[in-house]
Amino acid sequence: MNLRKTFGAAIAGALMLSTSAMAETQWIMASGYPEDSFFTQNIRMFIDEVEAASDGELKIDLRANGELIKLDAIRRSVQSGQIHLGEIRFGVYGNESPMYTLDSLPNVAGDYDSAWQLMEAQKPWFDEAFGEGGMKVLSYAPWPGQGFYTKFEVTDGAQFEDVKLRIYSPATKRMGDLLGFEATILPFAEVPQAFSTGLIDALFTSGQTGTDIQAWDYASHFTYTGSMHNKNGIIVNERALSRLDPALQEAIIAAGEKATERAWEMSKKATDSKRQELSDAGMTVTDASPELQAKLSEIGSVMIEEWKASASEAEVAALDTYLATQQ
Structure with a gap:
């Protein structure tokens, strides 16, 4: 047939x-x-x-x-x-x-x-x-909010320097680079092996992805940032x-x-529910500190200017409409 x-x-x-x-x-x-x-x-x-x-x-x-x-x-x-x-x-x-x-x-x-x-x-x-x-x-x-999966406690983000981070898009790679990570884009399916071989030491992704790959086998801390939806x-x-x-x-x-x-x-x-699932599996689950959130907001501001440089007038107008609601 x-x-x-x-x-x-x-x-x-x-x-x-x-x-x-x-x-x-x-x-x-x-x-x-x-x-x-x-x-x-x-x-x-x-x-x-x-x-x-x-x-x-x-x-x-x-x-x-x-x-x-x-x-x-x-x-x-x-x-x-x-x-x-x-x-x-x-x-x-x-x-x-x-x-x-x-x-x-x-x-x-x-x-x-x-x-x-x-x-x-x-x-x-x-x-x-x-x-x-x-x-x-x-x-x-x-999509649910994002966070960092690490083998150490995250405070203000100063610990990120030269840590090998898996991310999933050009935008999150740029974010990782600006935070000091050695950021690498990898498909979801390759994450467990990348941890096992030392290609990566940390993840930036959602609670859903973390539970899907059983991140507790590779990391001890999940620091929830929200960051993007x-x-x-x-x-x-x-x-x-x-x-x-x-x-x-x-x-x-x-x-x-x-x-x-x-x-x-x-x-x-x-x-x-995914945060609770990570906690139940033995991970330390916390919200990002004000210092880390401030750093992410600074990076977001840099990336907005980069985004606007390639956007059309209509796209920039949509961004401006949104930003006006945040004042």
């Missing part, structure tokens, strides 16, 4: 159903995260609300954990109409525009309230950018959306707004 042809036929068949005059419309949605992730759990609730509002008119088949389409390819698949809905991580597209990495700058929006205000300031830009591509952002979801989003193909009854379109948009509000609360709970 030719699996590629079988897969293609299945997708084509589902899309034909969605555009026909049948009583029930079938949509396909892809996500890159597992079922036990709060991102996926939130999407399941979004789908339940949409299907209930449709009175059986619309059914959404969610394929999570990259089962159907890998995370990096989901936006293109929604844009092309291969699927109708998808969950993306905005930071994946940082090479296309600085706007996608603004929420990656340390302490620019280091707590959940600030992250919400930054999202609101970015929305008009995302609406236009995705609209030009025939898509619409329905919902936003913040990168965002995921639910996007929809606008042509598919426009084919639905106007009342159902409004219900989908409303369900997306509810999913955004819910995601903020779910992310907060995930942060707290």
Whole structure:
């Protein structure tokens, strides 16, 4: 059996159903995260609300954990109409525009309230950018806050000099370099081996990642900084959306707004639960000192100026709108 042809036929068949005059419309949605992730759990609730509002008119088949389409390819698949809905991580597209990495700058929006205000300031830009591509952002979801996993107590950050740190993006590498680390970008899957071979001595990542790799096997302290709340989003193909009854379109948009509000609360709970899990495993879990937070804020200010140098007028205007809410 030719699996590629079988897969293609299945997708084509589902899309034909969605555009026909049948009583029930079938949509396909892809996500890159597992079922036990709060991102996926939130999407399941979004789908339940949409299907209930449709009175059986619309059914959404969610394929999570990259089962159907890998995370990096989901936006293109929604844009092309291969699927109708998808969950993306905005930071994946940082090479296309600085706007996608603004929420990656340390302490620019280091707590959940600030992250919400930054999202609101970015929305008009995302609406236009995705609209030009025939898509619409329905919902936003913040990643849990970040922190340092180390083999020593962290006070003011002076201990970071020449420590080998694993980070996960160009923005966090720049942050690590400015803190004095020897920062290295490594894929998540390579972290345990990198600790074992001495390639890295510390991590900067979320509580979720720390529990996933059982960081207590390699580090004794987790110092929570918050620092940044990168965002995921639910996007929809606008042509598919426009084919639905106007009342159902409004219900989908409303369900997306509810999913955004819910995601903020779910992310907060995930942060707290993962911190507790790290503590239960024997790690010393603390909040960053005022001195360390001040240092991160200084670095964030430097990185904002670097960010603005490559940003468009519209992107800088969005940043200025956000910064005005912080005064």
